Amino acid sequence: MTGASSGIGEAIVTALLEQGFIVYAGARRVERMSHLADKGARVLALDITDADSIAAVLTRIERDGVELDGLVNNAGYGSYGVLEEVPIEEARRQFEVNVFGLMALTREVLPGMRRRRRGRIVNIGSMAGRIWFPVGGWYHATKYALEALSDALRVETRPFGLYVSLIQPGVIRSEWAAIARKPLCENPPEAPYARIKRGMAEILADHSRAGTPEMIAEAVVHALTASRPRRRYARPRDARILIFLHWLLPTWAWERGVRWLLARYARRASDDNGGGASVDGDEAGPDSGPENSNESGNKSDGEKRGEAES
Numbered sequence: 001m002t003g004a005s006s007g008i009g010e011a012i013v014t015a016l017l018e019q020g021f022i023v024y025a026g027a028r029r030v031e032r033m034s035h036l037a038d039k040g041a042r043v044l045a046l047d048i049t050d051a052d053s054i055a056a057v058l059t060r061i062e063r064d065g066v067e068l069d070g071l072v073n074n075a076g077y078g079s080y081g082v083l084e085e086v087p088i089e090e091a092r093r094q095f096e097v098n099v100f101g102l103m104a105l106t107r108e109v110l111p112g113m114r115r116r117r118r119g120r121i122v123n124i125g126s127m128a129g130r131i132w133f134p135v136g137g138w139y140h141a142t143k144y145a146l147e148a149l150s151d152a153l154r155v156e157t158r159p160f161g162l163y164v165s166l167i168q169p170g171v172i173r174s175e176w177a178a179i180a181r182k183p184l185c186e187n188p189p190e191a192p193y194a195r196i197k198r199g200m201a202e203i204l205a206d207h208s209r210a211g212t213p214e215m216i217a218e219a220v221v222h223a224l225t226a227s228r229p230r231r232r233y234a235r236p237r238d239a240r241i242l243i244f245l246h247w248l249l250p251t252w253a254w255e256r257g258v259r260w261l262l263a264r265y266a267r268r269a270s271d272d273n274g275g276g277a278s279v280d281g282d283e284a285g286p287d288s289g290p291e292n293s294n295e296s297g298n299k300s301d302g303e304k305r306g307e308a309e310s
């Protein structure tokens, strides 16, 4: 289990322990997993972007005489920003964790599972691998990549008795959103793209319809234990609806919806800032345009909250 130190990972470890599994829980912040150790998890320092760290974890598991029946690839993060502004190094880092690190660990685990003809890989993707929004371009790119990799891996490994499932969480309460929106909160109001970034920062701060990590944990337990695990699990219901809508709608219609939503949230942020304060003229929605720019520069409550959380 990777990314066990918070959010979805923490909930999955707890659910698996309740099911009676032996669970190796890995993350970089080992101190954040002491309560999981108290519940019986075998806690390990793991950075999936570091080959030595992966090797050390697998050596420890081997030394314990344990054969892995399942691997849950959960570690991941997003760092939002418009494509012109996100440094390429940051984009690479997201791919290093969400794609290359995930596959590096998976490659090491596969030979044993294949020899034993038993094993399940559960990848925590995202609805962001099936739908897109601007300002999250690089994160979406990593999760779209994981969709393709999971499908290819499933077909390649099925003849050896292995199963691969992909979980597609929607909005879930965890540390993810605060990390994702942090770069957006460092946005000076006069900067280019201010409006679209403000809209996205507000969307990311809105957890009014968010699901719980436990909903995702339930899907993971099913993927690891069911006689016929599903290829995909989208949770909660909103994630299924959005994936369906994206599939159904022509690109122009999806785009119009996205622009409308961003404009609405950007306006809400401006209202929070003292009412009527407008954002600059970069276009975010069909109803946007060069507007009066009398911004106070104050941050919205949501933005302040995000900074505090970060």
Ligand SMILES: NC(=O)c1ccc[n+]([C@@H]2O[C@H](COP(=O)([O-])OP(=O)(O)OC[C@H]3O[C@@H](n4cnc5c(N)ncnc54)[C@H](OP(=O)(O)O)[C@@H]3O)[C@@H](O)[C@H]2O)c1
Pocket: 002, 003, 004, 005, 006, 007, 008, 009, 026, 027, 028, 029, 030, 032, 046, 047, 048, 049, 074, 075, 076, 077, 078, 097, 101, 124, 125, 126, 127, 128, 168, 169, 170, 171, 172, 173, 174, 175, 176, 177, 179
């Ligand atoms: N929350 C959502 O709305 C949402 C929606 C869709 C998909 N997801 C996906 O769900 C997964 C879990 O996210 P979450 O919501 O639980 O966020 P979270 O609370 O921020 O947890 C992310 C976990 O990933 C770990 N991690 C990050 N970089 C790592 C690295 N290099 N090596 C090992 N572990 C690393 C973190 O641990 P350390 O920092 O201690 O290493 C942490 O335990 C991610 O893949 C995320 O993309 C989340």
